[in-house]
Amino acid sequence: MTQLYHAGKGQITDEIRKVAEYEGIDVQKLTKRVAKGHVVIPSNKNRNTKPCGVGRGLSTKINANLGSSPELENVQLEVKKAKIAVEYGADAVMDLSTGPKFREVRKAVMEATNIPIGTVPIYQAGITASQMKDAVVNMDADDMFRAIEEQALEGVDFMTVHSGITLDTVEKVKRSERIMGVVSRGGAFLTAWILHNQEENPLYKNYDYLLEIAREHDVTLSLGDGLRPGCLADASDIPQIGELLILGDLVKRAREADVQVMVEGPGHVPLNQVEANMQIQKTVCKGAPFYVLGPIVTDLAPGYDHITSAIGGALAARAGADFLCYVTPAEHLSIPGLQDVKEGVVASKIAAQAADVANGLESAWAKEMEMASARKNFDWEKQYQLSFDAEKARKCRERKPTPESDMCTMCGEFCALRMVRDNI
Ligand SMILES: C[C@H]1O[C@@H](n2cnc3c(N)ncnc32)[C@H](O)[C@@H]1O
Ligand SMILES: Cc1ncc(COP(=O)(O)O)c(N)n1
Ligand code: MET
Numbered sequence: 001m002t003q004l005y006h007a008g009k010g011q012i013t014d015e016i017r018k019v020a021e022y023e024g025i026d027v028q029k030l031t032k033r034v035a036k037g038h039v040v041i042p043s044n045k046n047r048n049t050k051p052c053g054v055g056r057g058l059s060t061k062i063n064a065n066l067g068s069s070p071e072l073e074n075v076q077l078e079v080k081k082a083k084i085a086v087e088y089g090a091d092a093v094m095d096l097s098t099g100p101k102f103r104e105v106r107k108a109v110m111e112a113t114n115i116p117i118g119t120v121p122i123y124q125a126g127i128t129a130s131q132m133k134d135a136v137v138n139m140d141a142d143d144m145f146r147a148i149e150e151q152a153l154e155g156v157d158f159m160t161v162h163s164g165i166t167l168d169t170v171e172k173v174k175r176s177e178r179i180m181g182v183v184s185r186g187g188a189f190l191t192a193w194i195l196h197n198q199e200e201n202p203l204y205k206n207y208d209y210l211l212e213i214a215r216e217h218d219v220t221l222s223l224g225d226g227l228r229p230g231c232l233a234d235a236s237d238i239p240q241i242g243e244l245l246i247l248g249d250l251v252k253r254a255r256e257a258d259v260q261v262m263v264e265g266p267g268h269v270p271l272n273q274v275e276a277n278m279q280i281q282k283t284v285c286k287g288a289p290f291y292v293l294g295p296i297v298t299d300l301a302p303g304y305d306h307i308t309s310a311i312g313g314a315l316a317a318r319a320g321a322d323f324l325c326y327v328t329p330a331e332h333l334s335i336p337g338l339q340d341v342k343e344g345v346v347a348s349k350i351a352a353q354a355a356d357v358a359n360g361l362e363s364a365w366a367k368e369m370e371m372a373s374a375r376k377n378f379d380w381e382k383q384y385q386l387s388f389d390a391e392k393a394r395k396c397r398e399r400k401p402t403p404e405s406d407m408c409t410m411c412g413e414f415c416a417l418r419m420v421r422d423n424i
């Protein structure tokens with residue numbers, strides 16, 4: 001049985017208790033939110049996952065993507081990425097491996113961490129079909145469900161399923177004036193599959209079967225945004241919104257089956273459309289947790305897309321997004337390396353904290369107050385300890401050293417803080 005099932009019966013699970021404690025909120029209140037599907041706790045029964053709540057009223061969570069590609073596969077490197085992500089405060093990781101050793105990577109990453117882990121099982125189905133049947137589009141429904149079941153049994157906590165890509169939504173893309181077409185990888189696998197086979201998406205057609213598997217192992221479904229915009233001009237268009245309407249219906253069906261569900265969101269969105277996108281998702285999907293990639297608010301900064309995403313992410317989380325999927329400086333350019341993972345996590349943490357403060361979260365405010373005191377008191381160690389990247393902060397100070405502890409080399413003897421502190 002699932003967290004949603006227990007919460008619906010008013011039962012307080014260990015996971016609910018731990019999340020309430022971590023968030024500093026009333027356990028009864030949290031149980032109600034889980035029962036309604038406004039909060040999910042991705043925690044597969046087959047894995048000993050550290051409980052992490054995602055959704056209404058909780059602190060904003062962040063996810064780090066990692067995994068191999070056909071171009072670069074090194075199991076130990078992916079383990080290192082997972083460890084760095086955890087070290088810098090990622091709340092979850094997704095293994096998005098598409099290299100031939102995807103099973104080995106997944107196993108190693110799952111062993112190296114205990115935070116929730118997510119995957120996109122259609123990748124496994126597609127890679128396997130491309131190896132055994134010559135092409136991704138030659139996978140069949142059994143291949144898709146076999147991948148889902150295998151990963152559910154292994155203990156994957158949340159899975160992206162692109163069930164909103166249908167014959168109808170593909171038709172909408174064809175008729176649209178989209179510039180970028182389909183940029184989601186899972187979305188592209190399924191769009192290509194539908195076009196080739198002229199059949200309905202098995203993840204939509206056999207959604208009830210998918211729900212059965214998810215319910216049995218308590219896998220949280222993350223309804224994929226297969227038609228998310230890939231450039232600013234495509235944001236909020238008919239294919240994107242058409243898919244979202246289907247996801248709204250699928251949220252309802254998941255909840256009726258006691259399956260925990262969240263919804264994935266756009267992509268590339270101009271800043272002035274971010275808030276509306278959050279509001280539409282929250283209404284259409286009846287308060288389901290919203291898991292957003294970025295949003296990336298300008299396309300002109302390859303190499304700095306952790307920043308374009310943190311800007312969008314802060315506004316999104318302020319307007320209702322619950323879970324930020326990080327974007328690294330390598331986005332649109334290459335598979336991320338260790339430094340990219342670190343910078344992606346830090347940028348997302350900044351966005352999440354900015355939103356949590358604006359949303360009035362007490363724990364977020366408490367940390368800001370501590371930092372204010374540490375700054376005022378020139379307590380450098382405390383400042384490093386409170387910062388998202390202690391090492392970088394320390395290096396910055398030590399790069400331009402001064403023997404004086406109550407100033408820095410920015411103003412030197414004209415330090416503003418020092419000049420008035422005793423008289424105000
Ligand atoms: C949906 C998002 O998933 C990310 N993505 C896809 N594959 C990988 C990988 N191997 N490593 C890290 N991120 C990946 C990209 O950032 C994309 O935008
Ligand atoms: C927020 C979010 N959106 C989408 C994906 C999956 O990637 P894709 O859709 O490209 O397969 C993801 N991992 N996270
Ligand atoms: C086409 S590049 C791969 C993913 C892309 N960055 C996206 O948002 O959606």
Ligand code: SF4
Nearest residue numbers: 183185331332333334
């Ligand atoms: S450009 Fe790169 S990141 Fe974008 S879809 Fe192609 S391979 Fe993936």
Ligand SMILES: [Zn+2]
Nearest residue numbers: 183230268332
């Ligand atoms: Zn992109």
